[in-house]
Amino acid sequence: MTARTTSGVRGGIGTSVRRPDGTPKVMGNFAYASDLWSEDMLWGATLRSPYAHARLTRLDIAPALAMNGVRAVLTQDDVQGKPTFGQEEQDQPVFCDGTAQYWGEPVAVVAADDEETARRAAASIIVDWEPLTPLTDPEQAVEDGLSFREMRIRRGDEDAAGTVVAEGIYETGTQDQAPLGPEAGFAIPDGEGGLDLYVTSQWIHVDHRQIVACLDMAPDSVRCHPAGIGGAFGSREDISLHIHVAMLSLATGRPVKMVYDRTESFAGHVKRHPSRMWYRHEADGDGMLVKVTARLLLDGGAYAHTSRAVLANAAFFTVGPYRCDNVVVDAAVAKTNNPPAGAMRGFGAVQTCFGSESQMDLLAEKLGMDPLELRRKNALLAGDPMSTSGQIIEGSLPTLEVIDAVEAIPLPDPLDDDDPRLLPGGTGLTTPRGSVVRGVGYAVGLKNLAFSEGFDDFAEARVVMTTAGVEVHTAAMEVGQGLVTVCQQIARTVLATDQVAIVWDDTSQIGSAGSTSASRQTQMTGGAVHAAAVGLRDQILADHDGEELRDDGVYREGEQVATIDDVCSSGPVECHVQFRHPETFPPDENGQGDVHAGFVVAAHRAVVDVDPELGLLRVVRVDTAQDVGTALNPQAITGQLEGGIMQGVGLAVMEELMIDEGIILNPTFTDYLIPTFLDAPAVETRIVEAGDHWGPFGAKGIGESPTISSTPAIVAAIRAATGRPLSRVPVRPEDIAGI
């Protein structure tokens, strides 16, 4: 595939071109879903369960209906169609259906003239509960047969044994995506019994399918539109307020707006699965891995969401980017009354990367070997079989290159400043420079790209040539990651013009682009745009007997043979593509098969200054070398790497939802701590361009890699500084201080 056209178009691939939606964002007039407005709109509010598990014995909406300004109050009785929804399994009722299964489960919704009235009305609904004992222990749940999925992976010789053994039990706490933009939806009735819906989402087509089923409406009478989103990171992959706001709009015949406040947002979207992992790594005396055995337990919370797929990811990445021919994994994701878990950047691979990278360091220690040398020796490379599934790695996998590249980045200078902002504890003035010990740690992470296990994963795009320029039509969700820019760049490069506009189509105008998740959109929607642009170009060249397309028309032997007006003389010319990646297959009963569409690898190095006596720390630097295939937009890649690393920092040292008997104790930004400017390490990035077998121009998705091996690198650095074993994230001061 050619990377450049002969005209060297401005704003094509390989350049750090600016995002097209940047100006409205810096000016404050970009329309997020939570900014949408119409004069005759109503506001929606939700009544939720205060219990993690309770029987609903009485629900009296009369006080709310009687309130001045209230236009509708709806419950499960008002659901016209399918009573349940869900992405993998439709197991969640639209509203609590007799028994609340998690804290915050929606019970009823109200539409009123203003937000204040809607909230007061929701609070006035009479609800009686009979509290039940919540099931909060995932181990117990699985023993009782309550799981969304159980898996086994058996590859090679189960009885193989190594002479050097490392064993450990690791845990990851519940991380929240905490996007700054809250859940928001805007539903507008069309006056003909149908509806237009603008909701913060990662996949409007899968939302649409669930919404029309629950509303019992014809698919083309409901149109889901892409809306401005303030971040996602997995929290928007599942339905939150979509069906509720649609129902309120249909019931009132008015536009309805619904926005969650921060506490409600914490209650109202899925979280990262907390996990417990039992690991045993066995190697021979030279450090070659002989066998990896693991038992994985994830807590999926009350409803299925995407737990089946998350478990598979965790299980398939149990070993990480290493070659091992004997692998035994038993994995389960439990069904409990804890808050529902689902997609979060990394999607299961985060949890097992922490386990397996911690194990590699422990094994290196037992072998008396340098941790990087152990990793290099066992590195999984292109052409090798995946340790867990046995799938041969097609395409690139520059594992050794990313390790070399991150190691080669010069380390930061030693601490030589007494500015408290550069010390653990910061302006809290806790730590004299003499109490600081510095540690360095490494980790390497492997992730799959796009959807797996035989899922029919595709993305549609339609590229149109008009006299006013090129239009790229897609229903893909831009959540901030910069897909919008990359699609422009791809179309510009193929069609040799910088006049490219991205048009966000709704569900009635174009087919699915698939989810904005799984690091897939650059390859999938980018792939669709590329294929459609190539198809369009080739069609135009064929129609006008030309050799080359330039921004002002068709050329043959250096001479123009048609202008753009000529090309569009009968109207715009278009090409519509449904793009698929190489086929994947469900695993067999031993987890074997060509399960994944592609792979991406990254290495991280963390430098952490620790005050061991108080257990406080400062993450000084987190560096990374990232396998990108081809860098379509270097600046956008850097942005994803730096942002993903910061979420890895959060999981490593400060982010955790504290859940007690199923109830979230810290559902606010006061106590769910996200790194600030004063907590953020500096980041050095290196990209490794080794091409790949199916992305546009050889590009790979990179959105999740930075969140995966950054966390274990940071913990490895803290261990190096303190000697503490540290088997749980987030690491707390008491863990480091040994109190």
Add this chain to the structure above:
Amino acid sequence: MNITIKINGEDRAVDVAGAESLLTVLRNDLDLPGTKDACEQGECGSCSVIFDGDVICSCLVMAVDADGSDVTTVEGLGTEDDLHPFQEAMLAEGGVQCGFCTPGIVVAGTHLLDENPQPSEIEIREALSGNICRCTGYGAILRAFETVERGDV
């Protein structure tokens, strides 16, 4: 309760019913949705505005108490043809991803540069420590400051 607030140089009259915040009034009554409502607790900075010369969280100002005050929101800092250099630098350096924190960052950033045209990196970090960004990891925002300080916009 009828009040008047000078917003982006213009006197705006508004009737507030109760204890609602200045943030709510800006967004719902004054057609200025640029200021964002990510937490409404003063813990994220997305609602930052300049209030009588200081950067504060508008979610923590009771609107009725803003009577007679002088407020600048993100909408008052630049126009499409005449962006503030910091806004321009944020675009040039990739400091905007989802953009939800961006109005607050722009308000706090332009205010810092007004008071201190050449802040050091650590000064920037402390001055903007009340502005959370979940997407960028802060690096590109710091590079935007460097670009402004170098005069490269």
Add this chain to the structure above:
Amino acid sequence: MAMEFVAAHNLDDALAAKAQQPDAELLAGGTDLMVEVNLAHHRPSQVISLRRVEALREVTPTRIGAGATWARLERGPYRGLAQAARTVGSPQIRAAGTIGGNVGTASPAGDGLPWIAAAEASIEVRSEARGTRVIPWRDFFVGVKRTSLEPDEIITAVLVPGDLPEHQEFAKVGVRNAMVISTVSCLVMRGEDGIRVALGSVAPTPIRATRAEEMINAESAVSDAALDEFARIVSQEVKPITDHRSTERYRRHAAGVLARRLVDRSVR
């Protein structure tokens, strides 16, 4: 029912309004009240704003107006209080939040409260009916978010004794470097009359570690062994709890470490 709002322009107006409406909420920086309004959907029926009362913002070597913001106090003249001020919330919070609000809210984790305890400061309050009362800090903070303020009273100042020790050192442990509620905080003062140690977040109110003070002040020299013993006594003297932020054991440990480090810092 509509909310009643009074924007006081001077102290007499504020006191008169509070006398008329003892249940009225006082509003200065809004950093506590507005969180309640926004999050808990608290709907106060009567509010008196003190923001425009200039007299409350006055700061002298012996009197800190209740309306002094953290941003103002970061600039001095009280060293330990300035260090504490710098750790409050964020720059946005510091520009609005006041020491009077910190005192009135009386959270066990209030960042300014250990300094008040170490300084042996008093809280000046006023009412229209009874005039001025000066309440020593020990008698003002009576429990978790409970003070001895009467409903018709307004906090007007923190009164600072004239002989304040010049060596003042503050430290606060938090899991993140900005916008964090303290896990443990400590304020040490050292002067001619010896060493004083105050702590926050380790009891229902700010406390002085009096047994530890007695022990260290009885020593002729501050040796390493003496500091070890001092830290141990501080750890035992505090009464922290385990909550979702930290554990009792860690808070005890951190209290001792901070106290020791701050005494060490104060003698350098």
